[in-house]
Amino acid sequence: NALTPELAKRLGLKELQKVSAVGVGSKPVEAYVGKIDLLEVGAAGSVGESVVVIPLPKELNCDGLVGYGFLSHFVTTIDYDRQTIRFDRPEEYRPDTEAQVLPIRFKSGIPEVESSVEGVSGWLSLDTGANGNLSIFGPFADQNKLREKFPKRVLTVTGAGVGGAAMGEVV
Numbered sequence: 001n002a003l004t005p006e007l008a009k010r011l012g013l014k015e016l017q018k019v020s021a022v023g024v025g026s027k028p029v030e031a032y033v034g035k036i037d038l039l040e041v042g043a044a045g046s047v048g049e050s051v052v053v054i055p056l057p058k059e060l061n062c063d064g065l066v067g068y069g070f071l072s073h074f075v076t077t078i079d080y081d082r083q084t085i086r087f088d089r090p091e092e093y094r095p096d097t098e099a100q101v102l103p104i105r106f107k108s109g110i111p112e113v114e115s116s117v118e119g120v121s122g123w124l125s126l127d128t129g130a131n132g133n134l135s136i137f138g139p140f141a142d143q144n145k146l147r148e149k150f151p152k153r154v155l156t157v158t159g160a161g162v163g164g165a166a167m168g169e170v171v
Contacts, residue, residue: 001039001051003064008034008053021054023162029054039070044087046073057160068109120144135168 003013013034021031031054039049049069056062074087077099088094095101102113105123112123117136127135135158141147150171158168 001049001065001067001069002056003034003036003051003053004056004062005053007063008051011036013051013053015053019052021052021162024159024166025161025163026166027163029162031055039066041066041070041087044074046070054162056162059160068106072109118144118146118149 003011013036015032015034017033019031019033020028022028031052034051034053036049036051037047039046039051046069051064051069056065071087073089075090075093077086077088077096079085104111104113104126106112107123107125111126113126114121115124116122117124117134117140136146147153153169153171155167155169157165158170159166
């Protein structure tokens with residue numbers, strides 16, 4: 001969970017611990033950890049949530065982001081066709097009859113799904129906040145010779161977030 005310094009100031013949030021944060025960009029950013037009494041998104045709420053107070057890029061046009069700390073309390077349903085998101089308590093959850101259910105595991109709070117890319121199987125990180133369809137990081141691409149499979153590439157800015165812009169190759 002993350003809040004902008006401006007929102008933290010409006011809420012009167014106290015600084016508990018200074019941290020150095022990294023995100024999509026390459027520059028570490030000073031931040032601090034705080035705690036809020038209640039975090040609500042629509043009708044869903046969670047008490048005693050830890051938050052990281054950190055400058056967010058103006059392109060995000062938001063006061064904060066919900067993350068694993070909040071989402072771990074709920075079964076989260078994202079309906080891309082309807083552009084909706086729903087949070088249900090696990091004991092109240094009833095899946096849609098047309099839902100596609102993916103087995104998910106968590107590694108350090110990051111959801112992973114078993115999948116394959118160009119015939120290479122493994123557990124891949126699931127980032128619902130990413131701005132692209134699929135991101136493949138350099139070490140995985142190099143280890144599995146994916147650059148050779150896709151020789152036509154364009155180097156460009158592929159994202160922006162905490163720490164600035166990120167460059168990548170689009171194929």
